[in-house]
Amino acid sequence: MATRIHLIGLPHTQANDNYTACAYTQRHVKFSKMMTAYGYEVISYAGEHSDCGATENVVVASDKDQAKWFGEFDYHNNFFPITWDSSHTHWVEMNAKVVTEMSKRIRQGDIICIVAGYCQKILYDLFGERNPVVEYAIGYRGCFANFKAFESYSHMHWVYGSMLNSDSGKHYDVVIPNHFDDNDFYISNDRQNYHVFLGRFIERKGVEIAVEASRRLGVELIMAGQGCKQDGTRFYNDSGFEVHGDHIKHIGHVDKTQRAKLLADAKLTYMPTTYLEPFGGVSVESLFSGTPVVASDFGAFVEQIKQGKNGYRFRTIGEATEAARNIENLEWSADEIRADAIQRYGLKKAVESYDDFFQQILGAFYGGADFYSDWHGRTSRYDYPYT
Missing domain, CATH: 3.40.50.2000 (Glycogen Phosphorylase B;)
Known part of the structure; x- marks a missing residue:
């Protein structure tokens, strides 16, 4: 059975190729296409016009919702009118829809991928004991999950020092930069x-x-x-x-x-x-x-x-x-x-890095591959470092 990912989007955009100005939305789109092509099942929770190659697209931010939350705006010319406060209406209502829809689909062994830090922590609180929750593309500050993938070593070290107030590394944190299709x-x-x-x-x-x-x-x-x-x-x-x-x-x-x-x-x-x-x-x-x-x-x-x-x-x-x-x-x-x-940043390296990371996470979460086990990822991912 294919590993299944629940990929949670953002309330203000559509997960499709048109939203080039929102890096996290494009990360959602590229990640979904890449992991689906590799054999994963990806369930995307996003806007009404999302088209990201997922196995299933679940609408949790309809046009009507977005008009209510943000009013009318032209994303071509203006910045996205989003706030990063989990108590604000767009987060509360979208997260509630995600919880409802994901509860119908989640099963043991599924991975939940989030990209908005504490604004999506409610998903960790409700599902995190049964399923691993991964912050899969951290280029932000407010991260908290046990499994984290940072966009660069620079940002990982900055977060450790300035936000987590720690000089200790975390063995289940990784760096997997943003990835691009050379085509x-x-x-x-x-x-x-x-x-x-x-x-x-x-x-x-x-x-x-x-x-x-x-x-x-x-x-x-x-x-x-x-x-x-x-x-x-x-x-x-x-x-x-x-x-x-x-x-x-x-x-x-x-x-x-x-x-x-x-x-x-x-x-x-x-x-x-x-x-x-x-x-x-x-x-x-x-x-x-x-x-x-x-x-x-x-x-x-x-x-x-x-x-x-x-x-x-x-x-x-x-x-x-x-x-x-x-x-x-x-x-x-x-x-x-x-x-x-x-x-360094092509799809082959990225998908192999994520696959290794997710298999390690599943082993660690469900007890099959802890820090002292013999498990290891493919050594080929070290052949061409990001730096």
């Missing part, structure tokens, strides 16, 4: 002379660094993503953050196809986040396109960007500018950049 990205034979910033238009994403570095080099900067408004050469958001430049072009939301072309045709992609980025999926998407990355020298980028090979890491605007100036002097070609990214 969704390609190397362009027609690269253009522009730089890319793709992400939310907020100050902490380091937009001003990308703007200034490209300005100093006299190169067009194409920005894409949510939250940006434009008045001539002024680009701003509703929080008062703004940048200026006649070399800037903002194209708004990009769908899956547009996203791939934007990254493939670019000379480089900026990932100048000023906080400790838990993962930063755009960076890896760029590498899958053979497009080098200029990124901050902290957070998950330290694991992704191999200095002088697939990009550069920087500390100051001067360093970012110099990195961009020398982007054609990298050691690796576009083909080598892409091949390395696929080895």
Whole structure:
């Protein structure tokens, strides 16, 4: 009998390819498709228009529900109007629906996968004694489960130190980064002379660094993503953050196809986040396109960007500018950049890592493979480390 996963989504989105701006929703979609193709049964609990390749799609956030919870909004232009407080109506009502629907389907040996920390802890409280509950894609702070998969070593260590107040490791915690289908990205034979910033238009994403570095080099900067408004050469958001430049072009939301072309045709992609980025999926998407990355020298980028090979890491605007100036002097070609990214962040490595993790969890939870047992995962997963 195939191992069965109950995959819990978020109240504000649809688990389909269109919601590219929500990293956790895309993680839900990709994870469901990947594990189903590998032979797992996946029951997805999500929005009314979800299409994620699951064995069964259970609607726990209908259009009517979402209109009630969030009102009308255009996700192409605006940030998702969600709060991360488990007492708020959208969490209370969606969790109640999940409990009702999952109670009809759950059986011993099933795994419950959640992705919203304490906002979904009620599922752990109600089902956690009988079934293992896994936080399968931790890029957030409020984690609690006994079985955790972090998106990067950087984020795992940050959570241990700052949130769990512990310097002790946990043997059933793992790092399994976000994963990507290489068929969704390609190397362009027609690269253009522009730089890319793709992400939310907020100050902490380091937009001003990308703007200034490209300005100093006299190169067009194409920005894409949510939250940006434009008045001539002024680009701003509703929080008062703004940048200026006649070399800037903002194209708004990009769908899956547009996203791939934007990254493939670019000379480089900026990932100048000023906080400790838990993962930063755009960076890896760029590498899958053979497009080098200029990124901050902290957070998950330290694991992704191999200095002088697939990009550069920087500390100051001067360093970012110099990195961009020398982007054609990298050691690796576009083909080598892409091949390395696929080895580290492709579906094969991810699905084998999750399969090992889940089999270990089931053994530990039901008593078949504790810490002192002879159980071990496939050694091939160590052949090509994430870092």
